[in-house]
Amino acid sequence: MTDTFLLDGEDVAFAPGQSVLQAALSAGRYIPHLCYHPEFKPHGSCKVCTVKANGRTAASCTLPAQAGLNVESETGEMNDLRRTLVQMLFAEGNHFCPSCEKSGNCALQALGADLGVMTAGFRHFYPDRPVDASHPDFLLDFNRCILCELCVRASCEVDEKCVFALSGRGIDKHLVVNAASGRLADTNIALSDKAATVCPVGVIIQKRVGFSVPIGQRRYDQRPIRAQALDDAPRQAAASGGCAACEGTA
Amino acid sequence: MIHELQSILARHHGDPTHLLQVLREVQDALTWISPESIDYVADELGLPRARVEGVAGFYSFLHSDAPCRYRLLFSDNITDRMLGNQELLTYLCEKLWVERGHRSEDGLVSVDTTSCTGMCDQGPALLVNGWAIPRLSRERLDRIAELILAQTPVERWPRELFAVEDNIRRADILLDNPMQPGDSLRAVLADGREATLEEIRRSNLRGRGGAGFATALKWEACRDAPGDGANTQRYVVCNADEGEPGTFKDRVLLTTQADLLFEGMTVCAYVVGASGGKTRGFLYLRGEYRYLLEPLNEVLARRRAANVLGRDILGHTGFDFDIEIHLGAGAYVCGEESALIESLEGKRGIPRNRPPFPVTHGYLQRPTTVNNVETFCAAALVTAGGAEWYRSVGTAKSAGSKVLSVSGDCARPGIYEYPFGVTVRQVLEDCGADPGNGGTLAVQISGPSGVCIAADEFDRRIAFEDIATAGAFMVFDASRDMFEVARNFAHFFAHESCGFCTPCRVGTAMLRSTMDKIAEGHGTLYDLAEIEKLDRVLNQSAHCGLGHSACNPTLDTMKRFRPTYERRLKSQDFEPAFDLDGALAAARRMTGRDDAGAHLSTEEA
Numbered sequence: 001m002t003d004t005f006l007l008d009g010e011d012v013a014f015a016p017g018q019s020v021l022q023a024a025l026s027a028g029r030y031i032p033h034l035c036y037h038p039e040f041k042p043h044g045s046c047k048v049c050t051v052k053a054n055g056r057t058a059a060s061c062t063l064p065a066q067a068g069l070n071v072e073s074e075t076g077e078m079n080d081l082r083r084t085l086v087q088m089l090f091a092e093g094n095h096f097c098p099s100c101e102k103s104g105n106c107a108l109q110a111l112g113a114d115l116g117v118m119t120a121g122f123r124h125f126y127p128d129r130p131v132d133a134s135h136p137d138f139l140l141d142f143n144r145c146i147l148c149e150l151c152v153r154a155s156c157e158v159d160e161k162c163v164f165a166l167s168g169r170g171i172d173k174h175l176v177v178n179a180a181s182g183r184l185a186d187t188n189i190a191l192s193d194k195a196a197t198v199c200p201v202g203v204i205i206q207k208r209v210g211f212s213v214p215i216g217q218r219r220y221d222q223r224p225i226r227a228q229a230l231d232d233a234p235r236q237a238a239a240s241g242g243c244a245a246c247e248g249t250a
Numbered sequence: 251m252i253h254e255l256q257s258i259l260a261r262h263h264g265d266p267t268h269l270l271q272v273l274r275e276v277q278d279a280l281t282w283i284s285p286e287s288i289d290y291v292a293d294e295l296g297l298p299r300a301r302v303e304g305v306a307g308f309y310s311f312l313h314s315d316a317p318c319r320y321r322l323l324f325s326d327n328i329t330d331r332m333l334g335n336q337e338l339l340t341y342l343c344e345k346l347w348v349e350r351g352h353r354s355e356d357g358l359v360s361v362d363t364t365s366c367t368g369m370c371d372q373g374p375a376l377l378v379n380g381w382a383i384p385r386l387s388r389e390r391l392d393r394i395a396e397l398i399l400a401q402t403p404v405e406r407w408p409r410e411l412f413a414v415e416d417n418i419r420r421a422d423i424l425l426d427n428p429m430q431p432g433d434s435l436r437a438v439l440a441d442g443r444e445a446t447l448e449e450i451r452r453s454n455l456r457g458r459g460g461a462g463f464a465t466a467l468k469w470e471a472c473r474d475a476p477g478d479g480a481n482t483q484r485y486v487v488c489n490a491d492e493g494e495p496g497t498f499k500d501r502v503l504l505t506t507q508a509d510l511l512f513e514g515m516t517v518c519a520y521v522v523g524a525s526g527g528k529t530r531g532f533l534y535l536r537g538e539y540r541y542l543l544e545p546l547n548e549v550l551a552r553r554r555a556a557n558v559l560g561r562d563i564l565g566h567t568g569f570d571f572d573i574e575i576h577l578g579a580g581a582y583v584c585g586e587e588s589a590l591i592e593s594l595e596g597k598r599g600i601p602r603n604r605p606p607f608p609v610t611h612g613y614l615q616r617p618t619t620v621n622n623v624e625t626f627c628a629a630a631l632v633t634a635g636g637a638e639w640y641r642s643v644g645t646a647k648s649a650g651s652k653v654l655s656v657s658g659d660c661a662r663p664g665i666y667e668y669p670f671g672v673t674v675r676q677v678l679e680d681c682g683a684d685p686g687n688g689g690t691l692a693v694q695i696s697g698p699s700g701v702c703i704a705a706d707e708f709d710r711r712i713a714f715e716d717i718a719t720a721g722a723f724m725v726f727d728a729s730r731d732m733f734e735v736a737r738n739f740a741h742f743f744a745h746e747s748c749g750f751c752t753p754c755r756v757g758t759a760m761l762r763s764t765m766d767k768i769a770e771g772h773g774t775l776y777d778l779a780e781i782e783k784l785d786r787v788l789n790q791s792a793h794c795g796l797g798h799s800a801c802n803p804t805l806d807t808m809k810r811f812r813p814t815y816e817r818r819l820k821s822q823d824f825e826p827a828f829d830l831d832g833a834l835a836a837a838r839r840m841t842g843r844d845d846a847g848a849h850l851s852t853e854e855a
Contacts, residue, residue: 042603044603044751044793045750045751045752045793046751046752047751047752047753047791047792047793048752050790050791057790057791059791059793062603064605081786081787081790081791084783084787085752085753085787085791088752088753088756088757088760088787089752089756091756091760092752092755092756122760122780123760123763125759146752147749147752147755162298162300162301163300164300165298165300165301165303165304166304166598167300167303167304167306167307167308168307168308168749169307169308169310169581169747169748169749170744170745170746170747170748170749170755170758170759171744171747171749171755171756171758171759172749173748173749173755176300176303176304176307177300178298178299178300179299179300180285180286180288180289180299245296245297245298245301246297246298246301247266248265248266248267248269248295248296248297248596249266250296
């Protein structure tokens with residue numbers, strides 16, 4: 001017998017240890033999400049995957065699935081919340097989709113389109129975030145960072161290099177690289193790293209391949225993010241969820 | 251420099267969980283965390299450099315910008331403002347020839363603000379290189395400026411400058427207890443673990459940090475947690491990160507009741523620790539109370555000598571427990587128990603995802619009990635005096651007493667301990683405020699995260715079943731502008747948001763800028779609606795209590811004192827935040843026009 005919970009009125013089976021989001025995606029049911037990545041331990045920072053479970057809101061990526069839980073996701077209230085959170089991210093950074101070479105491959109843009117986000121809704125912060133073009137193979141454009149920490153997690157847990165980390169606090173929180181100079185060129189990041197390709201937005205950009213796939217034929221130009229997410233879902237979490245180097249136990 | 255860093259790292263045995271402690275000491279030794287020292291510390295602790303940089307960048311009292319010999323941080327709680335801290339800050343800046351928020355050209359001194367430093371009953375206050383100086387006045391600032399300009403090391407400044415008062419105005423069962431070190435321990439060792447837990451349960455003791463969780467349930471869950479297989483290690487942590495603006499009762503408890511506190515922690519260790527298992531204790535002391543570190547360590551040493559701490563406590567073979575003090579470094583969010591544990595592990599103070607909870611997966615993923623200072627003190631009282639006695643104090647649902655930190659517009663600010671159930675009016679009368687006749691306008695209870703109440707609610711009671719509080723009690727009289735109170739708190743939350751989750755990181759910054767916009771006279775009704783929307787988003791989706799409560803003071807004051815908001819609004823109608831006609835002013839100047847047709851409003855009319 002498999003345990004199930006209710007997702008918008010329908011039964012969803014889950015395996016022990018799965019979160020609500022993981023179980024839903026495995027069952028072919030989409031819950032909008034952004035910082036969650038099927039290969040990594042759920043992080044719970046973007047809060048886009050928030051659902052109402054037994055009347056209380058919680059991020060579904062970190063909420064343990066429980067038998068009998070009544071989860072509401074595709075509701076006006078939850079999608080309003082998600083739209084607002086996506087708007088907050090657009091207002092926080094400097095996002096100029098028409099001139100961004102990640103356009104069409106960007107999860108933030110795709111999610112916004114899918115949720116029907118038409119404007120940033122809030123006053124823009126216009127932060128001053130200089131780019132780092134020091135590395136021969138990469139451009140770091142921090143203007144587009146949504147602080148999902150996927151590069152941090154990938155570089156620690158998969159590449160075992162810890163090229164990226166976060167510093168600062170609150171609205172001043174920002175990505176730093178593992179070099180005294182603060183320049184990516186002085187780190188050991190490589191094109192073959194997981195961290196090189198994991199960025200869901202346009203921060204970690206590979207040089208010289210920007211428009212090799214034209215806009216209009218890109219990932220989210222072909223199928224909406226909800227369909228892509230379900231394709232990705234069966235992938236197993238490869239990463240440990242911890243970093244021995246950062247824990248000082250390496 | 252290398253020699254200093256070597257001795258710091260040696261003191262901490264190259265332990266990466268001591269990273270925050272190491273960085274604090276580097277800051278003290280070098281006056282900043284230089285890039286070279288980050289490299290060195292990272293190498294020696296075997297950590298990625300970026301991780302060390304991330305921790306150094308998280309805490310307000312760690313500075314990676316440039317060396318600076320005297321860093322002055324004015325406490326900027328609303329109570330400091332009411333006592334004139336802004337005017338004093340400007341005065342000192344002028345005396346020292348520095349610009350607020352900037353280091354002097356010669357790297358000698360910088361003057362800036364920080365969140366409430368817990369001296370509200372004797373403000374305005376500041377920290378100089380982390381050491382607290384209360385009761386600021388022009389005369390005292392003159393002396394401080396002289397000492398800085400003469401480049402006198404802070405350790406040679408007159409002691410009198412640093413004297414902090416207890417200001418205990420009303421003592422009850424806790425502050426007036428007759429107990430001697432070991433009294434509770436002897437009682438629990440005679441009764442045994444199970445009976446002690448049962449006594450705590452029957453006493454109805456609930457956590458004093460604000461949430462009011464049943465203490466016995468927490469201890470029991472920690473005791474029963476499976477832990478890490480064969481490893482039976484458990485941790486008892488005292489949360490002395492008293493960061494809620496307006497709260498200073500833990501400072502006084504740490505000063506006057508340290509023995510009782512450590513006794514309570516030791517009782518807890520006895521209850522949660524398996525027989526023969528290992529239990530370690532931590533006191534996480536907020537950085538603002540740095541000056542209490544040595545006195546507290548002396549109390550610990552005395553207790554070890556008296557065998558009420560350490561190995562085979564009171565001759566009870568195998569009952570080993572010791573306490574280590576870790577200092578915070580300016581981060582309110584570390585008062586959240588899982589963020590506090592992260593900080594204890596030497597990391598950025600980010601609240602964890604829960605479940606699992608600290609009682610099963612706390613410090614180093616081991617079972618951990620985290621309680622407030624006052625809770626441990628109360629537990630020691632319960633085990634010495636008995637549950638029946640303890641429950642006879644307070645109300646049916648709230649047993650025992652509560653220590654309040656009273657500040658603001660009253661004749662006698664300070665510490666007031668009452669049995670639970672006391673009315674707000676009673677407290678106001680006792681502290682010399684004026685709750686009748688339109689004297690006292692409002693009271694902010696339990697700090698910005700708590701509630702703001704107006705005169706029609708002064709008969710409400712301090713108790714878990716009515717107004718639960720962590721202890722702050724800030725009084726505002728009719729001369730105060732409650733909008734400015736709320737704006738101060740909005741700045742506080744934005745400054746203290748850890749930035750982990752989207753809603754709090756962005757939402758608190760938006761709330762701050764919206765309140766500033768209203769203050770500058772550019773607000774519209776749209777902004778008030780936006781604040782309500784932010785509150786909804788934060789309540790629905792923020793990662794921890796900081797985000798959930800960030801809009802509370804604004805909403806409370808909007809509800810109770812709406813005119814103070816409305817008279818600031820540019821228009822009562824919904825209007826765009828952007829002043830279109832105002833933006834055309836430059837064009838009018840350039841074209842030399844100022845006729846009716848050059849103005850949008852007249853054009854439309």
